[in-house]
């Protein structure tokens with residue numbers, strides 16, 4: 053039995069590797085593995101979220117809520133927008149991207165992604181018959197090549213994905229650039245992915261009141277410590293949110309995810325501490341790695357940093373393997389379009405784990 057043509061032609065998405073997989077493959081103890089591959093919060097979830105999950109367990113025989121009004125209000129308060137400007141996704145921000153595609157993409161449409169960026173946009177939108185058109189990040193200047201976006205726009209362009217801070221470069225896109233692109237292209241949806249905005253302390257959420265063609269993607273998987281609960285959300289004018297609600301999966305957020313989300317947003321101390329510790333770790337890693345001559349370390353506004361390793365004598369897959377044997381998971385960026393085989397990405401960690409990582413990478417490179 054043949055699948056749809058698009059599925060037949062597609063490659064699978066390559067996610068970061070888990071601790072369980074690496075522990076098994078290299079015969080290591082899971083809790084001794086240092087995971088720097090998936091940009092998670094290394095300090096664990098909010099204690100209030102964990103308590104709420106325990107209390108909710110006896111109710112999991114019942115369907116969850118579909119309207120999620122209390123959570124929508126909490127997200128709106130956290131984001132400084134109206135309730136009608138929020139939509140919740142139950143498979144993280146990835147579900148929000150999927151619902152966006154289902155709502156707006158017709159077969160044959162085009163979307164623009166500057167490379168390198170988060171590869172999941174392309175993976176999802178192609179499933180709906182859309183075609184990627186690539187713009188670029190200027191890696192020498194470490195900034196978005198804005199002209200390349202304007203040059204990529206054509207008659208069939210439906211969406212432009214702009215990740216800020218960008219994964220994997222860690223760079224911000226200036227708000228006036230986003231506003232300029234949106235104002236000159238009122239029929240194109242400008243999707244601004246703010247998965248990591250807390251670490252940059254910059255948001256573009258005000259733009260949704262100015263432009264009805266700007267959509268902001270958010271997630272609870274990063275600073276908010278809930279990657280395993282799969283909760284994302286989106287912010288946009290209420291017209292876009294209303295269209296998306298028509299086709300969004302009805303019960304996609306589990307009861308446990310719902311209470312975890314609600315109680316994390318209410319745990320301001322946890323959120324502030326996670327941001328503070330994340331920025332501290334980022335600075336430590338940047339300072340220490342910059343002292344190693346063979347590494348080209350990109351300054352980052354996020355919870356990860358991109359590292360060029362061309363001068364080390366290793367390819368990314370070789371270096372990732374050497375580190376893995378020693379219990380460190382980093383992201384080999386070879387599968388990111390727009391990067392070659394000489395780039396890795398590492399996430400922030402606890403200072404203790406950061407120090408171990410620095411010792412081990414020095415040992416491998418020496």
Ligand SMILES: Cc1ncc(COP(=O)(O)O)c(C=O)c1O
Nearest residue numbers: 144145146170219247271273284
């Ligand atoms: C830029 C960006 N957007 C979205 C996501 C997806 O996040 P979620 O875990 O909420 O699906 C990620 C995950 O790594 C990401 O890096």
